[in-house]
Each structure stands twice: as C-alpha cells, then as structure tokens.
Amino acid sequence: MFTTYDEAIEWLYNLQWFGIKLGLEKITHLLGLLRNPQDDYKIIHVGGTNGKGSVCAMVGSILAEAGYKVGVNTSPHLIEFTERITINGEQIPKQEVLRLVNMCKPLVEKINNETDLEHPTYFEVVTAMALKYFSEQEVDLVVLEVGLGGTYDATNVVEPLISVITPVSLDHTDMLGDTLTSVAENKAGIIKQNGILVTNNDEPEVMDVIGSTCKERNCELVKIDTDIQYKIKNSDLNGSEFDIDGIKNNYKDFKIKILGDHQVSNAVTAVAVIELLNRFDIKIQEESVRIGLEKTVWPGRLEILEEKPYLVIDSAHNPSAAKVLKNNLELFEFEKMVLIIGMCEEKDISSYVRELVPVADAVIVTRAKIHRAVEPDVILQEVKKYVDNVSVQPSVKSSIEYAKLKLAGDNDLICVTGSIFIVAEASELWFEGQEKFRMSY
16 A cells, blocks of 8 residues: 555556557456446547547536536646546545555456456556546546547547547557558547547548448537538637537637637537537536636647747647647747757657748757657757757757757747657746646636
8 A cells, every 4th residue: 555646656657667558358347346437427538639638628617617527537647647637627636646546556456466367557547547536526527538549448448428539640650550541440449339429520531430430330420610610710829719600509709718720620529519418418508618618728738838939838749730730830920930849759750840840940859758758869860851950958948948048039939849748848847836737727
C-alpha cells in the first residue's frame, strides 16, 4: 500500500514500461473485478485523431452548465496527472488518486499472477480508475476520450448513448496502419450496433469507412456540414463567433474563446451531441449550450502565454495538426516567426516539418524530458531543407530563453510545438511560482 500521491504516481508511470498493447481482455477483466463501474452512468464516447479532447471539454462544460454532474476522462494530461479525471471541471483530488491506485494495484497483480493475460498497461489501469471514480461519485454522465485507435482501445468496453469521431489523419501508423483507410477502420471500431455516431470528418476516404461501418451496424450517422451546418461570422485572437443551423434548432451568435476555425467545427460537433441527448430525456436549454461553450477552456491548444513578443503553445503533433496550426497562425500579426520544435520518435517527422517549417523565419530544435523524445539532430536534418536559420538547444527552457534574447523582438511570434510534452514543459515554466495549474469550466 502506498502512503503518498507521489509513490502512487510513480507506480502508475512505471506501468508505461509494459508499453501499449491494444486489446480488451485485460481491461474487461479489471473492470469486472471493480464490479463494472462503466454500467452505472450514461456515456458519450469520443474518438478520432485531432480535436477529440476539445470536443470532450466542450460537451462536459455544456452538461455541467445545464446542472448535470458530469465526469470527463481525457488523455494525455498537460502538466498534472489529475487533469485526466474531472467532475464538473474539478480535477480529482490527489488523495483520491492514491486511494484508487491502492485499490487497483492488488487487482493488477492478481490479473498478472493468476490469469493467462498479460500485465495490464498504464492506460488500462488509469481508464479503470477513472470509470470507478465516476461510479463512486454518482455522476449523471461521463464524457470518455478514446486513447489510441478505437477498436481495441481500453475505453471501447463501454456502451455509449452517442459516439463521436473527430477528424482522422495519419498518426500512430506503427499500430494503426500506414493508410488513411486503415486508421479510419480502427477509429470506426467505436461505432456501435444500433447506435448514434456524430462526426466532423470531411476526408472522402475516412467518410467511406465511417459510412459503410454505420450502415453495417445500423448506426445513425450525423455529419457536420450535412445534417448540422454552421457559419463563422468572426474569428480573431478573442475567439470565434458563429451561427448554427442545428438538427432541431437554429442558434445565433454562439462564441468560443478557444482559438482557431477548427475549434468552431469541434464546437458544432459538441452541439450536435447535446441536441441528440434530448432523445434520452437529457434536457439542455440553449442558454446552457451558449454559456457552456463560451466558458470552455482547453489549455495547450493555440494558447497565448505572452505578448510582445507573442509566446504561443500548441500541441500539434502530426502533419494534419501541423497544417491546422499553420493556417491558424494567420490570426496573429507579426513580423517574424520563431518556431521551437520537439517531437516523439514514432511520429512522421519529415511530413510534419514539411507542412509547418517553411512558414518560419527561424527554428530552434529541442527535446522533451521523456524517453520517447527524438534526438534533435534527427529533426534538424529535416528542418534544414526549408530554413537556414536553425539552432539546437538542450531544453525547452533554454530554447525559449534563446528565442527571446537572440531571435525575437516585440513584434515577433514564438511558437512552441511538436508534441504535448514540449508544450507541457513550456506551460509549466510559465505557471511556475503561481497557483498550481488547473483546468476549469
């Protein structure tokens, strides 16, 4: 039995050495030992490649504003583990994490020692902890983010009211396949027989897979831009304003503070989910939708930490997200852009760099403090194909300091990106010495 939160977290993190092993046998067994907490509440299940965390945050914020007790489970966390498990925007207390780890540890050992199953992984144990916590706290609804893929992701043991698939792109190709079709097929694994699926995908190849899977499983398909439409009226550094022609109602002058046109698509996806929940006697008034969206905070996504020069962090970690980031940088007015990049070794570095780096005036390559961080020299070789002013720094901290001292003036922009781990370090540096970082609606 652990006596401190830090000991519990260390045990959890050490489970990462068992790697990522897709499959539902272990998580099913573990949840069975916990008396299947996932059956105690209604669930919205959110998968995809990019934007799923934003949709989770928005749906959770709206439901909380409407007076429901809603649990939200997302991954990965930005700074503190407790960000992954929230109820109405409040992070799980550290003492509860300690208690749940002490509850799950003997069960994990039981599975490992007394069954033919492999050792449960980090993500499986964390998923079980979240689902158990939500049951204990008697939440009304849970918004559950898929971890990796869909078909064999640990979260795919649930029977949701509504499933969501956000934009799908090539990522984790070593596990999900190296074509858009193969990735989409895996993501489509969360589509349930006789269920409801909401998607804001627009890639024909992805929609072919989603459409055919929905037809096979008699699942109702609700498509953004087809079944629910929207018009962006304004988009700037204060956020976006837009109208929605919804499934049931029309909405005027909705606002979000999260930056970028792609976040409007995510917001409309969240609204579609909310409208569909009315079928299950979950009633949400328009004012709750309006306020819930405007209150939504999702750190590390085109987040401005400073001005003069702009210091912007964005967790774009694959080529598709890099393209979105590049387009959204047009919201800013600046003379020069300094890009600080660090990435993980399993990523498509060449495609990512090709998409984003040519718009930069200078690039600093660094690495995060994790074992999966790729060595800067690997990124450096790709960056040099597009930009001459390139340097390497040993840390995120030294990279930001170098950018401010040597490369960027008051009218310039520094963008830190490449992985959520790089963004997390930049964010933590910024909030260092202040009240501990917390997300809230």
